[in-house]
């Protein structure tokens with residue numbers, strides 16, 4: 001194995017040549033390319049199978065590079081970068097002149113963050129020192145390194161399984177510490193408008209309020225509701241982060257009961273955080289995650305992959321508490337349930353076996 005400095009050098013050469021490099025961040029693995037190079041950015045969309053009008057997050061080595069990418073940066077943005085960068089917070093700002101529209105999906109705004117992972121920072125700094133790519137803008141565009149609509153990778157092996165040879169190099173930083181994607185906060189609507197959370201994450205509304213002195217708005221985007229008024233955020237599509245196996249969310253009280261109810265020739269895999277009275281007979285696999293939101297989030301995506309690979313007919317997931325601390329996890333579980341061919345829980349509760357005929361919905 002090459003020493004880490006040599007791997008970073010190799011990654012920088014590939015980025016400069018317009019190739020793709022996957023790298024770990026504290027949230028999930030990213031699929032990186034020179035953000036100022038439209039041809040390289042197009043490679044990201046092709047590898048992910050993602051529509052080209054969806055904007056990408058640009059990763060920077062430090063907040064000193066913000067001006068390369070954003071204009072009209074409000075004071076609030078600097079207060080937040082001071083408090084949370086490097087870290088799992090993406091800011092949506094007005095884009096600077098000269099930012100190629102390939103990376104913004106044609107929008108007038110840009111998503112920016114400085115990740116808190118030593119390998120990601122080493123890569124971003126080395127890329128900047130080597131000239132920073134086209135135009136010297138020093139940004140690496142990186143969506144989560146999964147196929148469009150699928151579960152984000154939290155280990156290097158997940159990236160290989162998702163993307164195969166489409167990615168030239170994968171930096172292996174072990175398991176990601178946060179485990180779910182960054183909080184996305186929209187500050188692009190001008191100083192008079194309230195900051196708005198487009199995707200919940202580890203940086204909670206309360207932590208943002210502790211810096212800004214006011215709670216941000218939270219964008220709710222029920223399917224079909226004012227979607228046109230919001231910036232396009234693939235992570236905000238109803239169906240996202242989904243396993244291939246149909247997935248259902250169930251109240252804790254019904255978990256064991258329903259698992260029993262699917263035994264008629266069918267199998268299930270269970271994800272829970274409370275202790276089950278007994279292992280249900282129908283369960284091929286039971287994964288119990290910590291009953292604490294940050295630790296649960298860290299293990300969630302790897303557990304969903306494992307359950308997906310169990311070849312069960314159905315994944316049953318115990319609902320997490322309806323509290324603020326669990327909001328980001330709850331958001332991902334809801335989308336996973338919809339993406340996997342979601343079916344109304346009430347219908348399932350009244351007729352558990354009907355879940356087994358739910359349509360598969362592999363892509364959004």
Ligand code: TXA
Nearest residue numbers: 027030055056109110111143144181182231233234235
């Ligand atoms: O934690 C993360 O944010 C990870 C790591 C790799 O940094 N990245 C990630 O990227 O989750 P992705 O592309 O899978 O999700 C980024 C989200 C997308 O939903 C995208 O639409 C949104 O950020 N986004 C990017 N630029 C935007 C913009 N200008 N306006 C609104 N949303 C934007």
Ligand code: MG
Nearest residue numbers: 143144152235
């Ligand atoms: Mg993603």
